[in-house]
Amino acid sequence: MLMNNFHSDQQKPSTQPLPVTVGTTPALQETREPPPSIWELLRIWALIGLQSFGGGSSTLLLIQREFTERHRWLTIEEFARDWNLCIMTPGINLVAITVLIGRKLAGSWGVLVSLLGLLLPSAAITTLIAAGFQEIQHLAFVDAMFRGVVPATAGIMLVVAINFARPLLKQGYQEGFGMLLLSLAFIVLVTLALIVGKIAVVFVVVASALAGRLLFVRAPSLAIAEQQSDGEEQP
Structure with a gap:
């Protein structure tokens, strides 16, 4: 009887909720918060729109902090990938990332309320400032x-650049010292191409995508092979 009860208890599925995790490796897994409601999403985007002083970089920093740090609806890796997708498409990148995040978190209604929340407050403030600017x-x-x-705007742009570089450098570090150096060299070369070479952004983005396809495509498989090799060597 005791043995039967023991086996019966073992076979019962656990009723404890499991934490929802994101990321491709245990090191990148973070607890994800439940998706926001439509009204909460509207409120957050409206607050971002009201604080969007300092240009696109400050707005991007506000979006990143709100959705990856404060509420953890996205990881910094997901946010960086989404932004990379937005800058590879024509048009206004901030509108594109707003649509993408709204669609991901709340579907079609999420797209609508995200755009309304971001654009209406900032458009109203811009109109009022422009109307009175000529007088002062x-x-x-x-x-x-x-x-x-x-200088404040330059500092904000630097913070945004660091936030986007962190996932790339972190992944390179996990894949080995050689990949870390390659990631650093990639960042430096792209920066020089924009500042010194004055190459058009669209060409730099396309060339970077093609170079990444050649340089980084084998990194995940090589890292997995190294981990399996290390595991086989252990007694």
């Missing part, structure tokens, strides 16, 4: 304010 643009304090905004 000649004042000395306005020029001084703009001189302070420029």
Whole structure:
């Protein structure tokens, strides 16, 4: 009787909820929060739209922090991949990432409320500022304010660049020192192509995609093979 009860308890499925994880490897797995409601998604995008001062880089940083850090609906790896997809397509990248995130989290209604939340507040603020700017643009304090905004914007762009480089460098580190060096060299070469070579962004993006196909396509399989080899060598 005791043995039968023991086997019966073992066969019962666990009723405890399992944490939802994302990522391709255990090192990248993070707990994902439940998807937001339509109203919550609208509220978050409206807050982003109200804070979108400083250009596209500041808006992108707000989106990244809101969806990957504060609410963890996306991982930084997913966000970086989605943004890469957006910059490879023509049009306004911020609108594209808004549509993509809204569709991923809440379907067709998510697309609608995300666009409304992002665009309406920022459009209203821009209209009000533009209407009154001509009256104050000649004042000395306005020029001084703009001189302070420029370095702030540069700092924001640097933070955004670091956030996007982290997943690539992290993956390169996990795949070996050689892949880490290759990832660093790739970042440096692309930066030089844009700053020194002044090559058009579209050509840099296309060339980077083709180079990534040649350089990084074998990295996951090689990493798995090395892990299996290490496991076989252990007693």
